[in-house]
Amino acid sequence: MEGDGVRRHGHVPGENRAATKQPDTRGECGECDAFMDTGRQPLWQEEPAERTRMPDPVRTAAVRAVIIVALTLIQAMVAFLCTLAGSWYAFPAVLCTVASTVVATWGVLDVWVTRQVWIQRHGVRSQPSSTARELRRERRR
Known part of the structure; x- marks a missing residue:
């Protein structure tokens, strides 16, 4: 998974930087830039668990x-x-x-x-x- 944006740049492709307020740490390849500038919502959002974890x-x-x-x-x-x-x-x-x-x-x-x-x-x-x-x-x- 060498071409994976998560491993090289520390972010998920498709993640909206303005919404997450993360610093701009774009890589040299420009591969992730196409995903970052779209302004789309993230694919999923973290929600708090309704039930506690099982022992x-x-x-x-x-x-x-x-x-x-x-x-x-x-x-x-x-x-x-x-x-x-x-x-x-x-x-x-x-x-x-x-x-x-x-x-x-x-x-x-x-x-x-x-x-x-x-x-x-x-x-x-x-x-x-x-x-x-x-x-x-x-x-x-």
Whole structure:
């Protein structure tokens, strides 16, 4: 990606400098100048997240579950296609798909259990009048 304007000049092609109030640091190539002087709006705008980020253990379990489910779906597709083709591999593939379905179910349940355990250990997200916050204050004293 040698011709990428981001790497050489530190800005995104198509970014409006007047809107972002960044100093003019144009490169020597003139490649980015054609994008910068158009006055167009940026392709996307950063918006604050409405929801808070998932806790790390829950996110780890969720990523693991997504990977396992994706692999199970691929394995099921292979088993289905092998069955249609009449391949010898169809029977072992179906058996492995059944086992993978059990593992995928465990992975999805693991996300739910990990989330519940995290909420129990760290408390709920509290509002200023919440009893959970008052209990934490008392524990700190």
